[in-house]
Amino acid sequence: MSISTQQDRVIIFDTTLRDGEQSPGATLNVEEKLRIAHQLAVLGVDVIEAGFAAASPGDFEAIRTIAQQVGGSDGPIICSLARAVRADIQAAAEALQPAAHKRIHTMISTSDIHLKYQLKKSREEVLAIAQEMVAYAKTLVEDVEFSPMDASRTAREFLYQVIEVAIANGATTINIPDTVGYFTPKDMGALIQGIRENVPNIDQVILSVHTQNDLGLATANALAAIEQGVRQVECTINGIGERAGNAALEEIVMALQVRKPYFNPYFCHPVDADVSLVKIKTQEIYKTSCLVSQLTGMLVQPNKAIVGANAFAHESGIHQDGILKHRQTYEIMDAATIGLPENRIVLGKHSGRHAFRTKLQELGFELNETDFNKAFTRFKEVADKKKEMSDWDIEAIIRDETQIQIEKGFQLEHVQVTCGDCTIPSATVTIVTPYGEILTDAAVGTGPVDAVYKVINRVVQIPNQLIEFSVQSVTAGIDALGKVTIRLRHQESIFSGQASDTDIVVAAAYAYMNALNRLYRYIN
Numbered sequence: 001m002s003i004s005t006q007q008d009r010v011i012i013f014d015t016t017l018r019d020g021e022q023s024p025g026a027t028l029n030v031e032e033k034l035r036i037a038h039q040l041a042v043l044g045v046d047v048i049e050a051g052f053a054a055a056s057p058g059d060f061e062a063i064r065t066i067a068q069q070v071g072g073s074d075g076p077i078i079c080s081l082a083r084a085v086r087a088d089i090q091a092a093a094e095a096l097q098p099a100a101h102k103r104i105h106t107m108i109s110t111s112d113i114h115l116k117y118q119l120k121k122s123r124e125e126v127l128a129i130a131q132e133m134v135a136y137a138k139t140l141v142e143d144v145e146f147s148p149m150d151a152s153r154t155a156r157e158f159l160y161q162v163i164e165v166a167i168a169n170g171a172t173t174i175n176i177p178d179t180v181g182y183f184t185p186k187d188m189g190a191l192i193q194g195i196r197e198n199v200p201n202i203d204q205v206i207l208s209v210h211t212q213n214d215l216g217l218a219t220a221n222a223l224a225a226i227e228q229g230v231r232q233v234e235c236t237i238n239g240i241g242e243r244a245g246n247a248a249l250e251e252i253v254m255a256l257q258v259r260k261p262y263f264n265p266y267f268c269h270p271v272d273a274d275v276s277l278v279k280i281k282t283q284e285i286y287k288t289s290c291l292v293s294q295l296t297g298m299l300v301q302p303n304k305a306i307v308g309a310n311a312f313a314h315e316s317g318i319h320q321d322g323i324l325k326h327r328q329t330y331e332i333m334d335a336a337t338i339g340l341p342e343n344r345i346v347l348g349k350h351s352g353r354h355a356f357r358t359k360l361q362e363l364g365f366e367l368n369e370t371d372f373n374k375a376f377t378r379f380k381e382v383a384d385k386k387k388e389m390s391d392w393d394i395e396a397i398i399r400d401e402t403q404i405q406i407e408k409g410f411q412l413e414h415v416q417v418t419c420g421d422c423t424i425p426s427a428t429v430t431i432v433t434p435y436g437e438i439l440t441d442a443a444v445g446t447g448p449v450d451a452v453y454k455v456i457n458r459v460v461q462i463p464n465q466l467i468e469f470s471v472q473s474v475t476a477g478i479d480a481l482g483k484v485t486i487r488l489r490h491q492e493s494i495f496s497g498q499a500s501d502t503d504i505v506v507a508a509a510y511a512y513m514n515a516l517n518r519l520y521r522y523i524n
């Protein structure tokens with residue numbers, strides 16, 4: 001794939017594997033980087049900055065492997081960062097060699113503060129280095145990106161001069177980094193406008209921005225740059241990156257999609273044209289976010305835009321009522337567009353009758369008005385004391401407050417597990433079936449939880465697929481309660497189960513039984 005300067009859409013340059021990996025504690029190994037790169041290609045990013053070849057043998061290897069396995073002729077451009085140093089550029093070219101489309105991204109600081117204290121070089125020297133190193137990179141690859149680092153704090157005239165020289169020496173993309181995340185959207189707009197008006201050869205290249213999130217303005221700054229004609233943005237999945245992170249890919253992409261009529265006038269399309277301003281398959285966003293979070297260990301905050309656990313969840317009664325009547329009352333985008341299977345209605349003390357009734361229906365309860373009112377009153381009392389009401393809390397309320405008999409289903413009487421580094425993990429359970437039979441069985445597994453699930457499945461015999469398993473600690477300390485949440489799928493339906501115990505394997509067993517019982521009641 002090649003990118004023409006005439007192409008009127010935004011090029012998504014993903015730097016999750018380079019700047020994202022610069023998040024403290026987020027180091028990835030070669031195999032993990034490769035998995036993320038494959039998923040980024042499925043997501044449809046235009047450029048993958050796979051790493052910094054000169055940084056370490058591991059990063060070199062990762063870039064080379066990604067170039068080989070993800071950088072096919074119809075795949076994305078694979079890129080490596082390099083200082084404006086011959087050896088760095090050479091290492092980048094070598095690592096990228098197997099890719100069909102390769103880019104060297106070279107950078108050097110241009111702000112006076114960086115020149116004086118970090119590089120200890122004059123402006124003249126930096127200009128000469130930029131010129132020489134861009135020209136050198138150009139002898140190795142066709143596609144050269146140049147970044148004047150700390151551009152946002154660089155003296156304007158000098159910045160224009162460096163950019164002009166980089167273009168004259170073969171740069172095909174000029175990237176403007178707000179390295180320290182100091183800019184506001186207005187500053188960014190003005191700088192881009194200044195560059196376009198004062199750098200005579202600027203139209204020969206793609207103009208790009210790289211925004212850091214130190215003031216929480218990274219996405220806003222990138223969007224302001226797009227309004228001024230920037231056609232590449234550098235971003236990361238979940239906004240991970242150095243310090244407070246980078247602009248989040250999912251935020252930029254969804255802003256361009258949801259507000260297409262707003263952005264269209266900045267492109268050469270008719271205002272109401274239904275053209276995509278990016279080449280991203282948005283349905284892959286959620287999956288990519290989960291993969292990156294899982295492999296980097298950088299958890300996504302629940303209220304994170306687009307991909308946070310609460311981004312499509314509605315807690316308060318008035319909102320829940322609106323959503324149930326017509327989704328768009330409180331949603332500007334459909335969860336399905338980012339690949340989320342369903343929206344979540346979370347019951348809590350702010351919930352009203354509509355949401356409560358819907359939840360009861362989901363759980364399979366049909367209550368008469370008297371029972372419903374009693375249950376709702378009790379629900380409000382309990383919700384006042386708890387952060388979030390689980391399905392089990394609600395079942396307990398129904399059991400206490402109404403005449404409805406809740407089918408017991410299967411009952412886990414006893415679970416025993418053997419595990420350790422010198423034994424084959426095995427589990428024994430005793431389960432009472434809905435017909436009163438008492439069954440005991442045992443199984444081995446890859447780990448204790450796997451063994452427990454295998455033996456429970458053997459006894460219960462309801463086909464299902466485990467799609468989610470997570471453990472959280474609910475209290476602090478060594479004797480903490482662990483809460484296990486699981487979700488399983490049976491045909492088109494999903495059933496969840498949750499349980500807490502100081503032993504997480506026991507919690508896992510009870511959580512699984514809970515979900516299975518819900519499934520059992522559904523099919524019977």
Ligand SMILES: CC(C)(COP(=O)(O)OP(=O)(O)OC[C@H]1O[C@@H](n2cnc3c(N)ncnc32)[C@H](O)[C@@H]1OP(=O)(O)O)[C@@H](O)C(=O)NCCC(=O)NCCS
Binds near residue numbers: 022085107
């Ligand atoms: C790149 C790396 C291998 C260099 O290691 P190093 O040679 O031991 O040097 P240090 O990191 O200690 O110091 C950086 C040196 O590069 C110079 N430098 C920094 N940016 C530069 C640039 N863009 N172009 C040229 N030289 C640069 C510094 O002035 C300093 O030089 P000095 O030793 O003459 O003072 C190492 O820093 C690394 O592995 N970095 C990981 C990637 C990274 O830093 N990413 C951030 C991207 S900005």
Ligand SMILES: CC(C)[C@@](O)(CC(=O)O)C(=O)O
Binds near residue numbers: 180210
């Ligand atoms: C290479 C550049 C775009 C950089 O990511 C470099 C860095 O500081 O890591 C930046 O934010 O300026």
Ligand SMILES: [Mg+2]
Binds near residue numbers: 019177179210242
């Ligand atoms: Mg950066």
